[in-house]
Amino acid sequence: MRIPGALYAARGRAPQNEKEVPFQEVLPLRLKNTVSGKADSGSDVACLQEMGVLFACLKDNEFVEKYCHKEISQFQNCYKFYMDRKFEAKKTVNQGIVQPGSNLNYRQLNKYMRRFPNPQ
Amino acid sequence: MAYVPATTLNILRFSKLSRLMSMYPSHFAEPNLNKITDRKSASHIPVKAATNDLSDSIFYGELKNKLIKYITKKGNRNLAKELLNETFETIKRTQIERLNLNKGDKTSVIINSEQLLINAIENSRPLLQLSAIKRGGVKYQVPVPVTEKKSYFLAMKWLLDAAREKDRKVHLPEKLAWEILDAACGQGRVVKKKDDLHRQCESNRAYAHYRWS
Numbered sequence: 001m002r003i004p005g006a007l008y009a010a011r012g013r014a015p016q017n018e019k020e021v022p023f024q025e026v027l028p029l030r031l032k033n034t035v036s037g038k039a040d041s042g043s044d045v046a047c048l049q050e051m052g053v054l055f056a057c058l059k060d061n062e063f064v065e066k067y068c069h070k071e072i073s074q075f076q077n078c079y080k081f082y083m084d085r086k087f088e089a090k091k092t093v094n095q096g097i098v099q100p101g102s103n104l105n106y107r108q109l110n111k112y113m114r115r116f117p118n119p120q
Numbered sequence: 121m122a123y124v125p126a127t128t129l130n131i132l133r134f135s136k137l138s139r140l141m142s143m144y145p146s147h148f149a150e151p152n153l154n155k156i157t158d159r160k161s162a163s164h165i166p167v168k169a170a171t172n173d174l175s176d177s178i179f180y181g182e183l184k185n186k187l188i189k190y191i192t193k194k195g196n197r198n199l200a201k202e203l204l205n206e207t208f209e210t211i212k213r214t215q216i217e218r219l220n221l222n223k224g225d226k227t228s229v230i231i232n233s234e235q236l237l238i239n240a241i242e243n244s245r246p247l248l249q250l251s252a253i254k255r256g257g258v259k260y261q262v263p264v265p266v267t268e269k270k271s272y273f274l275a276m277k278w279l280l281d282a283a284r285e286k287d288r289k290v291h292l293p294e295k296l297a298w299e300i301l302d303a304a305c306g307q308g309r310v311v312k313k314k315d316d317l318h319r320q321c322e323s324n325r326a327y328a329h330y331r332w333s
Contacts, residue, residue: 045329047265054247055322063315063322065247072247079265 033117037106047078144168153180181234183241183272190276206293208233211301230304240303244275244310248321253330262330263321278310279303 054071061067089105096107104112151170156162173185184204191200211233219229230236249270250261266274283296302308 048328051248051263051265051328052325055325058318059322063318075247075265076268080268083267 030118033113034110035106035113039106046082047075050075050078183238184234186272187237187276187280190280203293203296206291207296207300208237210293210297211236214297214301233300236304237300240279240300240310241272241275243306244278244303244314245271246274246314246317247271248318249274250317250320250324253327255330260327260330261320261324262327263324275310275314278313282309282313 050071054068054075057068057071058065065072093105093107096111098108098111148166148168151168151174153174153176173189174180188197188200188204191203193200212231215229215231215233215236219226219231222229230239246266248263249266251264252259253262254260279296279299282299283292286292286295299308299310303310
């Protein structure tokens with residue numbers, strides 16, 4: 001009598017023999033002592049709302065700037081504030097002063113982790 | 121907003137972000153054209169040597185100096201200076217002629233050609249710019265805010281580009297003077313170019329969030 005294959009499938013596949021397929025440690029199974037600085041660069045999208053307001057005003061006034069003084073100055077101030085903050089952030093990163101707290105940038109984290117590395 | 125020259129902005133600002141190849145260490149301050157009132161604290165601060173285009177003469181203007189640099193071709197700065205002076209002369213002559221023709225209100229005509237240049241540049245400064253960003257194999261024209269410095273650069277570049285687009289027989293100062301006079305009263309090709317850019321930015325506003333790092 002033929003046994004349908006579904007009956008075998010219900011039991012599942014037999015596990016591999018560990019001696020035949022030894023485990024290979026391709027990458028070391030411990031965390032690195034550094035983090036990369038990629039995530040800290042952040043996104044460049046700023047002042048989207050101000051830009052929208054400015055566009056609305058410009059469109060209403062047929063692109064004559066003198067009727068949109070308030071919107072223009074708001075937009076420019078927003079962008080200037082954003083750029084200044086970015087500049088300051090970069091400066092503090094480059095200074096690399098380690099301070100206690102949870103909000104650390106990548107350089108500070110790297111400094112910490114260099115002091116307390118993972119055991120080899 | 122008035123033009124803020126870089127030399128006054130950076131004064132005594134100790135930046136760690138100095139240029140890597142600079143011959144000066146980062147704690148050197150930019151040279152300052154203004155009279156230093158607080159001599160005691162300033163005497164301890166090392167200052168970079170002034171470049172040879174800086175001057176504390178009353179005829180010196182930061183914006184004018186920049187424009188001379190943009191006019192210069194092949195390092196012929198003297199010629200560029202002459203051209204700008206001639207431009208100012210043409211502007212002044214035209215304005216005085218207008219003043220004499222204008223019977224009624226004499227105060228409405230500005231004769232100061234340097235003031236007119238400043239007005240022209242302020243009128244042709246863009247607020248936004250389009251930059252091409254590739255997303256999913258398609259290039260999108262994304263509106264991006266421009267920095268103040270860049271907006272001044274673009275305004276001056278557009279003025280010069282408009283002035284350079286001319287017949288061979290027309291002298292550059294003549295055309296530049298007309299462009300400056302047009303832009304100073306908010307019309308002409310340069311102001312139109314700026315408006316066109318703003319219009320394009322407005323029609324591409326849906327892509328504004330595509331901007332990243």
